[in-house]
Amino acid sequence: MAFDVDLFVIGGGSGGVRAARTAAETGAKVALAEESRMGGTCVIRGCVPKKLMVFASEFRTTSALARDYGWSAETGAFNWRSFRTHLHQELDRLEGIYRSLLERSGVTMHDTRARITGPNEVSLETGETISAGHILVATGGHPVRPDMPNSALGMVSDDIFNLDELPESILIVGGGYIACEFACILNGLGVKVTQFYRGAQILRGFDEEARGLIAEMMREQGIDLHVGTNIVDMWPADAPGSAETMSAPAGERRPDTATEPGPVIVKATNGSEQRFERLFFATGRAPNSKGIGLEDVGITINRRGAIEVDNFSQTSVPSIYAIGDVTDRIQLTPVAIREGMAFTETVFKDNPTAVDHENVPSAVFTQPELGTIGLAEEAAREQEEIEVYCTSFRPMRTAFAGHPHRVLFKLIVSKATRKVLGCHIVADAAGELIQMVGIAVKAGLTKEDFDRTVAVHPTMSEELVTMREPVRTA
Numbered sequence: 001m002a003f004d005v006d007l008f009v010i011g012g013g014s015g016g017v018r019a020a021r022t023a024a025e026t027g028a029k030v031a032l033a034e035e036s037r038m039g040g041t042c043v044i045r046g047c048v049p050k051k052l053m054v055f056a057s058e059f060r061t062t063s064a065l066a067r068d069y070g071w072s073a074e075t076g077a078f079n080w081r082s083f084r085t086h087l088h089q090e091l092d093r094l095e096g097i098y099r100s101l102l103e104r105s106g107v108t109m110h111d112t113r114a115r116i117t118g119p120n121e122v123s124l125e126t127g128e129t130i131s132a133g134h135i136l137v138a139t140g141g142h143p144v145r146p147d148m149p150n151s152a153l154g155m156v157s158d159d160i161f162n163l164d165e166l167p168e169s170i171l172i173v174g175g176g177y178i179a180c181e182f183a184c185i186l187n188g189l190g191v192k193v194t195q196f197y198r199g200a201q202i203l204r205g206f207d208e209e210a211r212g213l214i215a216e217m218m219r220e221q222g223i224d225l226h227v228g229t230n231i232v233d234m235w236p237a238d239a240p241g242s243a244e245t246m247s248a249p250a251g252e253r254r255p256d257t258a259t260e261p262g263p264v265i266v267k268a269t270n271g272s273e274q275r276f277e278r279l280f281f282a283t284g285r286a287p288n289s290k291g292i293g294l295e296d297v298g299i300t301i302n303r304r305g306a307i308e309v310d311n312f313s314q315t316s317v318p319s320i321y322a323i324g325d326v327t328d329r330i331q332l333t334p335v336a337i338r339e340g341m342a343f344t345e346t347v348f349k350d351n352p353t354a355v356d357h358e359n360v361p362s363a364v365f366t367q368p369e370l371g372t373i374g375l376a377e378e379a380a381r382e383q384e385e386i387e388v389y390c391t392s393f394r395p396m397r398t399a400f401a402g403h404p405h406r407v408l409f410k411l412i413v414s415k416a417t418r419k420v421l422g423c424h425i426v427a428d429a430a431g432e433l434i435q436m437v438g439i440a441v442k443a444g445l446t447k448e449d450f451d452r453t454v455a456v457h458p459t460m461s462e463e464l465v466t467m468r469e470p471v472r473t474a
Contacts, residue, residue, distance in 0.1 A: 005029045008122045008132035010114045013040020015324035015336030016138030017098055022344040024105040032107050033114035033124060038098040041140050042333040044091055045158045054365045056083055057188025068401030078189050080166045116293035119319045134319055134347055137307060139288035141325035145281050149256040150234050153264045154279040166191055167277035171266055173231060174282035175202040177364040183223050184367040193223045196268060198230040207376035207424040213408050214366050214426060230269050237263035237275050287326040304328055311354040312346050313339055330357055361438030363431030371434025373441050374422030377412055381474035385415040389467040395460050409463040418446035433461050
């Protein structure tokens with residue numbers, strides 16, 4: 001049977017675009033549909049704009065440090081509107097690059113929503129129906145609000161880049177990397193930040209020592225971080241009768257009346273009632289799997305709404321594959337890109353390639369940053385006997401200025417094989433450092449390989465090759 005295209009990709013994010021381009025380079029006829037903006041979450045409303053906000057937020061501290069080094073440096077007020085204008089211009093530029101790359105690769109683009117209407121058929125919102133030899137779902141994910149009255153009062157991460165003005169105060173609810181990153185960003189830009197997390201410590205799933213140090217540093221910078229705390233009730237601060245509502249019993253408070261983000265009064269599990277100019281929910285993300293016809297063609301979806309796939313990203317329907325956040329494997333842009341490239345190898349180059357999800361380095365862009373690869377100490381000691389090499393100290397750059405900042409360098413080592421099973425760094429530029437360490441850990445190098453490497457002095461990272469004795473074994 002002849003198809004209109006060899007491959008139809010649903011989703012124009014990093015993974016979908018890479019898969020479309022690499023498939024087209026093999027001579028395949030490829031089409032792609034994106035209902036929003038080309039570039040997806042990472043480029044338009046995630047990694048890229050967030051990192052630019054990280055850069056912007058660091059200048060206040062840098063200026064203060066410069067004064068301690070003898071410079072006559074004064075920090076003026078941050079102009080959010082000026083920054084936002086430049087930010088949106090940069091995102092427009094990057095979207096244009098994505099479109100140019102697809103166009104040069106010969107991929108046909110459809111700026112509309114697509115729905116799967118058969119194992120080899122896609123219907124567009126424009127009314128067009130296209131048959132395809134293979135369909136690739138790369139629709140990503142989206143932030144979710146909690147299911148509680150007046151949750152519409154809260155923003156999510158997609159909203160933060162489009163604010164007209166920065167609020168004077170904000171409550172961030174959540175303890176994952178998105179919550180902690182934006183707490184540091186907004187605090188650095190001059191917003192009074194309060195953060196609630198219902199768990200015992202932020203950054204669940206990361207190494208305990210690392211997450212503990214980051215929590216300590218966040219509080220030191222002025223972030224009002226409360227763990228073991230959540231919202232009990234919330235209502236619009238500027239609605240008529242709000243003052244009376246504050247003192248009313250919980251059962252008598254107004255119903256779910258909020259329709260959009262705005263000033264809010266929040267009652268917390270710790271008994272406090274506070275007014276915040278803005279509320280920001282960073283309480284998780286969900287796969288974009290609804291409303292695109294997956295169940296109608298028999299594709300298996302798990303309880304979280306993620307598409308279930310095998311090691312080759314193939315779904316329960318042989319002609320349909322899925323990559324990226326919609327599969328809820330590892331929600332990182334470089335992983336989605338690797339999955340897209342593996343898909344092309346498997347389907348269009350006759351080279352079955354399983355996606356490698358082992359030892360993926362990652363970074364959390366808090367201040368200081370967290371760079372991590374491999375096993376946390378807690379996970380490693382459940383797996384086998386280990387040695388832990390760890391040091392924490394005040395780095396030269398800020399210690400000279402009398403600042404109390406500390407950094408952490410930590411290696412998890414197998415007693416049996418001597419391989420480095422994990423590395424965790426809390427420091428400025430930890431994201432840059434962990435990329436290099438990631439090569440060594442991925443290659444399976446041992447602690448002795450690290451020890452044989454001559455240190456670069458004076459640097460923070462020389463500690464990675466100078467720690468000689470374990471601080472503990474488990």
